[in-house]
Amino acid sequence: MNRELKRVTMVVIGMFVVLFLAASTIQVFTADQLYADSRNTRTIFDSYRYKRGSILVAGAPIAESVPVDDNYRYQRTYPNPATYANVTGYFTLNQGMTGIEGTLNSYLSGKTGSQFLNQLNAILTGQEPQGASVALTLDPVMQQAAFDALGDYEGAVLVTEPSTGKILVMASKPSYDPNLLAAHNADEVISTYDALISDPLKPLINKAIAGDMNPPGSVFKLVMVAAALESGKYTPESTFANPSEFQLPGTDVFIQNSTFTTCGYGATVTLATALRLSCNIPFAELGLELGRKAILDQAKKFGFNTSFDVPMTAAASEFPVVMNDPQTALASFGQYDVRATPLQIAMVSAAIANGGKVMYPTVLDQILEPTLKPISQFEAKEFSQAISPETSATITQMMINNVDNSNLITNVRIEGVKVAGKTGTAQNGDGEPYTFWFTGFAPAEAPRYAIAVVIENGGGLGQNGYTNDIAVPIARKVLEAGLNK
Amino acid sequence: MSAPAPDFVATGSIGRLKRVRSSQRMRNVELILILVASAINVASLVLVQWAVLDTIDAGPLAICGLLAVLVLSIHVAMRFVAPQADALILPIATVLNGLGIAEIYRIDLALGNEGWDSLANKQIAWTALALGSALATIIVIKHQRILQRYTYVAGLLAVLLIALPMVPGLGISINGARVWIQLGTLTFQPGEIAKIALAVFFAGYLVQRRESLSMVGRTFLGMRFPRGRDLGPIIVVWALSMAVIVFQRDLGTGLLFFGLFLVMLYVATGRGSWVALGLSLVGVGAVIANQTLDYVNGRFANWYDAFNDANFSADGGSYQLVQGLFGLAHGGVIGTGLGEGMPEVTPVSQSDYIIASLGEELGLAGIFAILCLYLLLVGRGLRIGFAGHDDFSKLLAVGLSFTIALQCFIVIGGVMRVIPLTGLTTPFLAAGGSSLVANWIIAALLLRLSDSIRSEPRLVVG
Numbered sequence: 001m002n003r004e005l006k007r008v009t010m011v012v013i014g015m016f017v018v019l020f021l022a023a024s025t026i027q028v029f030t031a032d033q034l035y036a037d038s039r040n041t042r043t044i045f046d047s048y049r050y051k052r053g054s055i056l057v058a059g060a061p062i063a064e065s066v067p068v069d070d071n072y073r074y075q076r077t078y079p080n081p082a083t084y085a086n087v088t089g090y091f092t093l094n095q096g097m098t099g100i101e102g103t104l105n106s107y108l109s110g111k112t113g114s115q116f117l118n119q120l121n122a123i124l125t126g127q128e129p130q131g132a133s134v135a136l137t138l139d140p141v142m143q144q145a146a147f148d149a150l151g152d153y154e155g156a157v158l159v160t161e162p163s164t165g166k167i168l169v170m171a172s173k174p175s176y177d178p179n180l181l182a183a184h185n186a187d188e189v190i191s192t193y194d195a196l197i198s199d200p201l202k203p204l205i206n207k208a209i210a211g212d213m214n215p216p217g218s219v220f221k222l223v224m225v226a227a228a229l230e231s232g233k234y235t236p237e238s239t240f241a242n243p244s245e246f247q248l249p250g251t252d253v254f255i256q257n258s259t260f261t262t263c264g265y266g267a268t269v270t271l272a273t274a275l276r277l278s279c280n281i282p283f284a285e286l287g288l289e290l291g292r293k294a295i296l297d298q299a300k301k302f303g304f305n306t307s308f309d310v311p312m313t314a315a316a317s318e319f320p321v322v323m324n325d326p327q328t329a330l331a332s333f334g335q336y337d338v339r340a341t342p343l344q345i346a347m348v349s350a351a352i353a354n355g356g357k358v359m360y361p362t363v364l365d366q367i368l369e370p371t372l373k374p375i376s377q378f379e380a381k382e383f384s385q386a387i388s389p390e391t392s393a394t395i396t397q398m399m400i401n402n403v404d405n406s407n408l409i410t411n412v413r414i415e416g417v418k419v420a421g422k423t424g425t426a427q428n429g430d431g432e433p434y435t436f437w438f439t440g441f442a443p444a445e446a447p448r449y450a451i452a453v454v455i456e457n458g459g460g461l462g463q464n465g466y467t468n469d470i471a472v473p474i475a476r477k478v479l480e481a482g483l484n485k
Numbered sequence: 486m487s488a489p490a491p492d493f494v495a496t497g498s499i500g501r502l503k504r505v506r507s508s509q510r511m512r513n514v515e516l517i518l519i520l521v522a523s524a525i526n527v528a529s530l531v532l533v534q535w536a537v538l539d540t541i542d543a544g545p546l547a548i549c550g551l552l553a554v555l556v557l558s559i560h561v562a563m564r565f566v567a568p569q570a571d572a573l574i575l576p577i578a579t580v581l582n583g584l585g586i587a588e589i590y591r592i593d594l595a596l597g598n599e600g601w602d603s604l605a606n607k608q609i610a611w612t613a614l615a616l617g618s619a620l621a622t623i624i625v626i627k628h629q630r631i632l633q634r635y636t637y638v639a640g641l642l643a644v645l646l647i648a649l650p651m652v653p654g655l656g657i658s659i660n661g662a663r664v665w666i667q668l669g670t671l672t673f674q675p676g677e678i679a680k681i682a683l684a685v686f687f688a689g690y691l692v693q694r695r696e697s698l699s700m701v702g703r704t705f706l707g708m709r710f711p712r713g714r715d716l717g718p719i720i721v722v723w724a725l726s727m728a729v730i731v732f733q734r735d736l737g738t739g740l741l742f743f744g745l746f747l748v749m750l751y752v753a754t755g756r757g758s759w760v761a762l763g764l765s766l767v768g769v770g771a772v773i774a775n776q777t778l779d780y781v782n783g784r785f786a787n788w789y790d791a792f793n794d795a796n797f798s799a800d801g802g803s804y805q806l807v808q809g810l811f812g813l814a815h816g817g818v819i820g821t822g823l824g825e826g827m828p829e830v831t832p833v834s835q836s837d838y839i840i841a842s843l844g845e846e847l848g849l850a851g852i853f854a855i856l857c858l859y860l861l862l863v864g865r866g867l868r869i870g871f872a873g874h875d876d877f878s879k880l881l882a883v884g885l886s887f888t889i890a891l892q893c894f895i896v897i898g899g900v901m902r903v904i905p906l907t908g909l910t911t912p913f914l915a916a917g918g919s920s921l922v923a924n925w926i927i928a929a930l931l932l933r934l935s936d937s938i939r940s941e942p943r944l945v946v947g
Binding site for chain 2 (some may be wrong): 001002003004005007008009011012013015016018019020022023024026027030031032034037040041042045046120134212234
C-alpha cells in the first residue's frame with residue numbers, strides 16, 4: 001500500500017507545484033499586462049488612492065493632486081487649465097486619459113518597475129507611496145504669450161530650442177478646462193466629455209502636434225530650397241523661367257503666382273527672389289526638375305512621414321510617396337496632399353537654425369522621484385543631418401532677407417534682433433478659408449527659438465485675410481516674450 | 486556498574502527514541518506553535534484595523550482571543566486524550582482559520598457589512614462551533630476502529646447528507662447550485678460533512694474487500710474488472726456523487742467526491758488501470774456535460790476564453806474570474822498589504838475568491854506561504870498514512886488528507902485559471918460554516934489517527 005501512497009504523494013506535490021506556477025505566472029510574469037487591461041477597475045481606483053505625481057513647468061505645477069475628503073482621497077487640479085490643457089491632457093474617472101497624463105501615466109501613478117524599490121521603501125518607512133513628478137521643457141512666459149496671442153483664432157504655436165529639440169511652447173486653440181473632466185462625479189464627467197467631443201471646433205485636439213493637418217503651403221518652399229541647394233546643381237542665384245501662368249505638364253490646368261502676375265520683373269527669376277516673394281511657378285518648375293524622389297528624400301530627412309513621441313505621439317506629417325508630375329509640381333509649393341503639423345514646420349526652421357541638424361523634439365525634461373531624485377533626465381538626441389551647415393547658412397541668409405526686404409513679413413521685425421522667417425498661405429479648395437502659416441527663428445545669427453504658427457479657418461476671414469496680419473504678429477509676440485526675458 | 490557498556494548503548498538508543506517520541510515534548514512544540522499562530526492572527530487583525538479604520542478596535546481582537554482560548558483548550562484536552570498526536574496540524578489549521586477571518590473582516594469593513602450581515606461575525610461564530618466539534622471529535626472518538634465499525638452507517642449517512650438539499654422546503658439554491666439547506670437563518674452545506682462520511686465508508690469498505698477486489702474478477706479488454714458484488718456499493722455511492730453534478734449543479738463537490746473515490750480505490754487495490762479508466766470517464770463526462778449542461782458549458786467558455794469581452798460581460802460570465810486575476814496581479818510579489826488592496830471589487834471575495842483576496846493583499850509571498858501551509862498539512866496527513874499499521878487507518882488518513890489537497894487544487898486552480906472554475910470553499914480560509922466544521926473535524930480525525938498510530942506498541946518511522 002505504501003507504493004501507492006508514494007505515488008499519491010507525488011500527485012499531491014504535482015498539484016501544488018501547478019498552483020505555485022500558476023500564482024507566479026499571474027502575479028509576476030503577466031501582472032503588468034493584467035494591470036494595464038482597460039477593464040481593470042483597480043488601476044483606476046489606484047490612480048486616485050495614491051498621490052499622483054505633478055506635472056511641472058519651470059518648477060510650478062500645471063497639474064497636481066491635492067488631498068480631498070472623499071473616497072478618492074485626491075483631486076486632480078490644473079492651476080492654469082486652458083493654457084496647458086493640450087499638453088497635460090485630462091485625467092478622468094471613466095473616460096481615460098490623454099496628453100502627458102496618459103502617456104506618462106505609469107510614472108505619474110508610480111507603477112513602473114524602476115519605481116518599485118522606492119515604493120517598497122515608502123511602505124516600509126510608513127510613508128504614503130507617491131507617483132513621480134514630470135518636469136516639462138516648456139517656457140511658461142512664452143507659452144502664456146502664445147496662448148494669449150492666439151486669441152480667438154483656431155490654431156497653434158510651437159516653439160523649439162534648435163540646438164536641443166526641447167519644445168518651449170506648445171499652444172493650441174480653442175482649449176478646454178481639464179478640471180471639469182477631473183471631477184469625481186462620473187455623470188458630470190461624461191456630460192462634459194460628450195459636450196467637448198461633439199464640439200465642431202474640436203477643443204480636445206492638440207493642433208500643435210496632431211489633428212486634421214493642414215497643407216503647409218509656401219512654408220514648404222524651405223524644404224524645396226534645401227533640396228535644391230543640397231543637390232549641388234542650384235544656388236540662390238539660379239534662375240527659372242518667369243511666366244505669369246504655368247501649365248502643369250500633361251494637363252490643361254494652369255497655375256499662377258499668388259499675385260496673378262510674374263514673379264517680379266524680368267523673363268527669369270532667381271531662387272532667392274522666388275522664395276522672398278513666395279512665388280509658386282518657379283517652385284513648380286524647380287520641383288519638376290528635381291523630381292519627386294529628391295523632394296521626398298529631403299522632406300523625410302526633416303522628419304516628414306515620421307511619427308515623433310514628444311512623448312505624446314505626434315502625428316506624422318505627410319509628403320506623398322507616389323505622385324505623377326503635375327502632382328509633384330503642386331506639392332512643390334506645399335499643396336496637393338502635403339500635410340504638416342506646426343511641430344514639423346518648426347523642426348524645418350530649427351534644422352536650418354542648427355547647422356542642418358534635426359534634433360528629436362520633446363516636451364519632457366525630467367521625471368522626478370517624490371524625493372526629487374531624477375529617474376530620467378533630458379538628453380538631446382539627433383534625429384538626422386537634414387542639410388549641410390553650408391546649405392543651412394545660405395538658407396538662413398535667404399530667410400533673413402525674406403523678413404528684411406519683403407512686404408509679406410513685415411510684422412515679425414523686432415528692434416535690434418535679426419529674424420529669419422517664411423510665411424505660407426495654404427489653399428484648402430475652392431471657396432474654403434485659407435490656412436495661414438509663419439515659421440522662422442531668432443536671433444538669426446545665434447538662434448534660440450525656432451517657431452511655427454498656424455491659423456486655421458482663414459482666421460475667421462475666409463479668403464480675405466493676410467498671413468502678415470494674422471499669423472506673423474503672433475510669432476513676433478511669442479519671440480519677443482522669449483527675447484525680452 | 487560491573488558491565489555498564491552494553492546496557493548503556495541499549496538504553497541510550499531507546500532513550501533517544503523515547504525523547505523524539507516524547508508526548509510531553511511534542512505537546513510543548515504544539516503549544517509554542519499555537520501561540521505563534523495566534524500571534525499572527527491577532528497581528529493580521531491589527532494590520533487590517535490600522536489600514537482600514539486607522540484605529541484599533543478591541544472588540545474583534547477580544548473575540549479572536551477567545552477563539553485562541555478555544556484552540557488552547559483543544560490542546561489541553563489532547564494532552565490527556567491524544568498525547569502522541571501530530572504537533573503541526575492544530576497550529577496550521579489555526580493560522581489558516583485566523584488569516585481567513587482577518588481577510589473576511591477586512592472585506593466586511595470595505596463593504597460596510599455590520600452585525601449579522603457581517604460574514605466575519607458569522608465566521609467567528611462558526612469557528613467556535615467548528616472548534617467545539619473538533620474537540621468533541623477528539624474526545625468521543627477514542628480510536629479510529631470505532632469509525633470502522635460504522636462503515637455502512639457512514640455510507641448511508643453520506644447518501645442522506647448529499648440528498649438532503651433536494652428535499653423540498655429544506656434545500657435552497659444559491660447561484661444555481663442546490664447544495665445548501667436552510668435552518669432558520671443559517672445555511673448549511675451538508676455535502677461538506679458528507680465528504681468525511683464518504684472517506685470513512687470508502688476506507689471501511691475497501692479494507693473489507695480489497696483482497697477480493699484486486700484478486701477476483703474477470704479480465705476484459707486486457708483489464709481485470711472486479712465482481713459486481715464487490716464493486717456494487719462503491720458504484721452506488723459514486724453514481725450518487727455524480728448525480729450531485731447533474732441535479733444539484735455543483736461541479737466542484739462532484740469532482741471532489743470522485744477524486745476521493747479514485748485515490749482511495751487506487752491506494753487500496755494498487756490498480757493503476759482503474760485510475761486510468763476513472764480519469765477517462767471524467768474526460769468523457771466532461772465532454773458530454775459540456776455539450777448538454779448549459780452551466781458546465783458556460784464554465785468552460787469562461788475558462789478558456791476568459792478575457793473575451795463577450796464572456797466578460799455576459800451574465801454569469803468570466804467577470805468574477807477576471808476580477809480575481811486582476812486582484813492577484815494587483816498584489817504582485819509582495820502584495821498591497823492587509824487592508825490596502827481592493828479585494829472587495831471581486832464578487833464573492835470572501836468565500837470562493839478568498840485566495841484571490843489574500844493574494845492581492847499578501848502578494849505572491851503570501852500565496853506561497855499559504856500553499857506551503859496546506860502542503861505541510863496534507864503532508865502530515867499522508868505521513869500518518871505511511872506510518873499507519875492497519876489498512877483502515879492508512880486509507881482513512883490518505884482519504885482525509887487528499888480531500889484537503891484536492892479541494893485546494895480545485896478551488897485555487899479554478900481561481901487561478903488552471904482549470905475551469907467550480908464552486909468550492911478553500912479549506913479553513915473561506916467564509917462558510919459547513920466547510921469550517923467539516924475541515925476542523927478532518928483535522929481532529931487526523932490528530933486522532935496520528936495519536937493512535939504512535940501510541941501503538943510498534944517501532945515505526947515518524
